[in-house]
Amino acid sequence: MNGWSNEIASEIFPMVLEGFWTVLKVTFVAGILAIGLGLVVAIAEQTAPAWVRRPLSGLMQFIRNTPLLVQALFVWYTTSLYINPEWSAFAVGSVVLGLHYASYTSESYRAGIEAIPPGQWEAATALSLPAYRTWGVVILPQMMRRSTAAVANWIIAMFKEVPVLFAIGVFEMIAQVDKYQGLHYAGALEGYTIAGLLFLAASYPVAVATRRLENRLAKSHY
Amino acid sequence: MLSPTTDTDPIIRFDRVNKSFGDLDVLKGLSFEIGAGERVTLIGPSGSGKTTILRLLMTLELVTPVKDPDDNGGVIWVEGKPYSHMEKGGKLHVASERYLRQRRQKVGMVFQQFNLFPNMKVLRNVTEAQVHTLKRSKEEAESKARELLDLVGLSDKVDNYPNQLSGGQQQRVAIARALAMDPDILLLDEVTSALDPELVADVLGVLRDVADTTNITMLIVTHEMGFARDVSNRVMMFDQGVIVEEDTPDKIFSDPQEVRTQDFLRAVLAE
Amino acid sequence: MDWSTVIDSLPGYAEPLLVTIQVTVMASALALVVAFALGLATSSKHLVVRTPARAFVELIRGSSVVVQLFWFAYAMPILLGIQFNFQILVGVIALALNYGAYSSEVVRGAIAAVPKGQLEAATALNFTTFQKMRLVVLPQAWPEMIPSLCSFAIMLLKASALVSMIGIADITFWADTLGGRPGQSPLPHLTVILVIYFVLAWLIWTGMRWLENKAKQSVGVAKPRKLKADPNADALGGVVEKSSTTQRRGGVK
Numbered sequence: 001m002n003g004w005s006n007e008i009a010s011e012i013f014p015m016v017l018e019g020f021w022t023v024l025k026v027t028f029v030a031g032i033l034a035i036g037l038g039l040v041v042a043i044a045e046q047t048a049p050a051w052v053r054r055p056l057s058g059l060m061q062f063i064r065n066t067p068l069l070v071q072a073l074f075v076w077y078t079t080s081l082y083i084n085p086e087w088s089a090f091a092v093g094s095v096v097l098g099l100h101y102a103s104y105t106s107e108s109y110r111a112g113i114e115a116i117p118p119g120q121w122e123a124a125t126a127l128s129l130p131a132y133r134t135w136g137v138v139i140l141p142q143m144m145r146r147s148t149a150a151v152a153n154w155i156i157a158m159f160k161e162v163p164v165l166f167a168i169g170v171f172e173m174i175a176q177v178d179k180y181q182g183l184h185y186a187g188a189l190e191g192y193t194i195a196g197l198l199f200l201a202a203s204y205p206v207a208v209a210t211r212r213l214e215n216r217l218a219k220s221h222y
Numbered sequence: 223m224l225s226p227t228t229d230t231d232p233i234i235r236f237d238r239v240n241k242s243f244g245d246l247d248v249l250k251g252l253s254f255e256i257g258a259g260e261r262v263t264l265i266g267p268s269g270s271g272k273t274t275i276l277r278l279l280m281t282l283e284l285v286t287p288v289k290d291p292d293d294n295g296g297v298i299w300v301e302g303k304p305y306s307h308m309e310k311g312g313k314l315h316v317a318s319e320r321y322l323r324q325r326r327q328k329v330g331m332v333f334q335q336f337n338l339f340p341n342m343k344v345l346r347n348v349t350e351a352q353v354h355t356l357k358r359s360k361e362e363a364e365s366k367a368r369e370l371l372d373l374v375g376l377s378d379k380v381d382n383y384p385n386q387l388s389g390g391q392q393q394r395v396a397i398a399r400a401l402a403m404d405p406d407i408l409l410l411d412e413v414t415s416a417l418d419p420e421l422v423a424d425v426l427g428v429l430r431d432v433a434d435t436t437n438i439t440m441l442i443v444t445h446e447m448g449f450a451r452d453v454s455n456r457v458m459m460f461d462q463g464v465i466v467e468e469d470t471p472d473k474i475f476s477d478p479q480e481v482r483t484q485d486f487l488r489a490v491l492a493e
Numbered sequence: 494m495d496w497s498t499v500i501d502s503l504p505g506y507a508e509p510l511l512v513t514i515q516v517t518v519m520a521s522a523l524a525l526v527v528a529f530a531l532g533l534a535t536s537s538k539h540l541v542v543r544t545p546a547r548a549f550v551e552l553i554r555g556s557s558v559v560v561q562l563f564w565f566a567y568a569m570p571i572l573l574g575i576q577f578n579f580q581i582l583v584g585v586i587a588l589a590l591n592y593g594a595y596s597s598e599v600v601r602g603a604i605a606a607v608p609k610g611q612l613e614a615a616t617a618l619n620f621t622t623f624q625k626m627r628l629v630v631l632p633q634a635w636p637e638m639i640p641s642l643c644s645f646a647i648m649l650l651k652a653s654a655l656v657s658m659i660g661i662a663d664i665t666f667w668a669d670t671l672g673g674r675p676g677q678s679p680l681p682h683l684t685v686i687l688v689i690y691f692v693l694a695w696l697i698w699t700g701m702r703w704l705e706n707k708a709k710q711s712v713g714v715a716k717p718r719k720l721k722a723d724p725n726a727d728a729l730g731g732v733v734e735k736s737s738t739t740q741r742r743g744g745v746k
Contacts (some may be wrong), residue, residue: 066687067665074683077683160557164655188571192560192567196556199557200555280613280616281616327619337611340633350628396614
């Protein structure tokens with residue numbers, strides 16, 4: 001236990017990298033869920049009857065205001081104790097993470113929908129467009145422009161929260177460092193530092209790109 | 223070099239002053255003098271540099287430095303002492319923030335957009351700087367503020383927030399706020415341009431009072447030619463950072479000599 | 494599920510709840526300090542102040558709060574060669590730095606959003622840089638920050654659950670431990686703490702809304718419409734106004 005060791009660092013690096021690969025895979029699956037489910041929720045909150053809308057909004061609010069960690073534990077115990085113990089932590093974790101962030105992306109979509117001038121809805125009504133055309137051709141394309149950057153930011157935030165799933169046994173970076181420590185009684189400094197730097201290396205360029213996208217969309221004409 | 227201050231010295235002297243924003247040269251070697259107690263109106267098309275002159279005097283902008291200011295100028299002088307620069311070891315250097323803070327004390331400004339502090343009630347807008355920069359006691363500052371708010375006709379609004387007032391009322395508070403600092407020089411930057419037409423007269427009325435009852439030196443940028451004629455004793459016509467023509471308001475407005483002045487006045491009066 | 498055993502165990506949650514509240518409140522307070530320090534530093538016109546602050550913010554925001562928590566708990570003691578006796582402080586510091594860095598962007602944004610004319614007027618009245626900040630900029634920026642800072646406070650409350658992963662006995666830790674005991678099911682325990690978190694989040698929202706109203710009143714943007722709609726309301730507003738002034742300043746005449 002004294003200071004940084006290059007030897008340990010080079011030994012632990014491939015393990016952390018493997019954990020990082022898992023993080024990316026979870027991000028991919030959960031990201032698709034967050035993007036898709038968020039959109040479904042946002043549209044439902046605008047169009048569904050009150051008996052669907054109210055509980056749905058309530059559920060989303062509950063998800064947004066309680067910790068991801070506890071939600072993950074809750075769902076994990078539910079599936080493994082009562083539904084199917086075969087389901088992997090990877091699958092369950094990805095779904096919980098995706099759902100958690102869908103509660104945020106739906107808010108970004110909603111803001112995008114609400115920012116559309118009322119004249120657009122009125123024009124669609126005046127043209128007697130059916131609802132699916134109004135949404136598909138008028139509302140969603142305009143909403144996408146307004147929400148894309150915000151949704152992208154939520155996905156970046158989600159990416160950085162994947163390690164929470166360590167708690168239910170998803171074999172990401174912290175689990176890898178933990179494993180190495182279990183075997184060698186060392187490696188915390190090297191492992192967690194490398195893990196942090198990998199996150200930095202991956203998320204910083206994406207964040208910069210998103211900021212640029214944000215600026216470009218802000219300047220675009222609609 | 224410095225000469226001893228006498229009564230005949232100009233209160234403001236621009237000595238070959240330059241100001242550029244990036245590639246754009248707004249002022250190129252501008253020189254003029256203004257005597258103590260003079261009321262000078264600056265007119266000219268937008269972009270002619272008149273607002274820049276006020277902003278330089280308020281130190282909101284800094285002059286573009288010139289090599290060897292002792293020989294080549296590029297210096298603003300106020301009350302016989304260098305203003306944009308300071309004297310160090312017998313030579314002129316670009317002024318530090320500390321020096322500017324000490325020198326700008328005697329200069330006040332009223333803005334086009336009023337710029338009252340929305341987080342302070344009217345009374346506090348007028349007392350705050352007295353207390354914090356002039357170190358007056360709170361009682362002294364408040365009695366001064368009430369006196370001035372009375373002068374501008376707003377003694378019943380002391381406990382309102384600025385956003386509860388009309389634009390004209392806000393601008394009158396801003397005038398009171400500037401006067402509370404006992405300025406020797408007052409800069410008025412298009413003070414009626416942001417006002418609804420029916421509110422202009424009140425503000426100009428207050429400024430006429432100030433001009434009649436004090437001997438504050440005033441530099442006025444305005445498009446209100448009637449006001450300029452009544453209040454000022456000199457009008458300077460600017461275009462592209464140089465003085466095209468200057469004279470008494472009577473002469474300038476009734477018998478302008480330069481084509482550019484004639485064109486400008488015709489355009490303004492046609493509005 | 495056997496709820497009676499859960500109900501029996503509820504009093505045991507008192508102490509872990511206190512830990513959760515402690516971590517959240519202490520980390521929020523520290524995060525606020527960090528946010529203002531970094532927000533002011535990244536707003537500075539001096540490059541030597543701005544650059545390191547900017548780099549620190551990007552460093553923290555670029556990586557993961559979970560990894561940072563583990564880094565502070567297990568890597569930093571090795572690096573510094575010391576063991577912390579108070580694991581809870583490690584959790585507080587890690588959360589505060591992370592959410593402080595995020596919130597500093599809110600502070601910076603709100604400061605940048607104060608109109609330039611306000612600063613120019615402050616210069617014309619010869620305020621010092623410090624006076625400009627204290628008397629003009631921050632009082633106007635503060636109400637604008639509150640809703641976003643509130644969101645971050647909620648996120649911090651949620652993130653406080655992570656400290657259970659470094660062995661701090663908060664409610665998440667407690668629920669997981671109790672739920673894992675023989676004869677117990679974790680689900681009722683997790684349900685209990687989900688509700689607790691939700692109630693705590695609601696409390697933060699309510700508190701912040703009150704704070705926002707108060708802050709907006711102090712910049713004169715609350716007390717809207719009524720004043721204009723009814724001239725009599727103006728007089729009433731004036732009276733209310735005066736009495737509050739009198740209270741605060743101990744009588745101005």
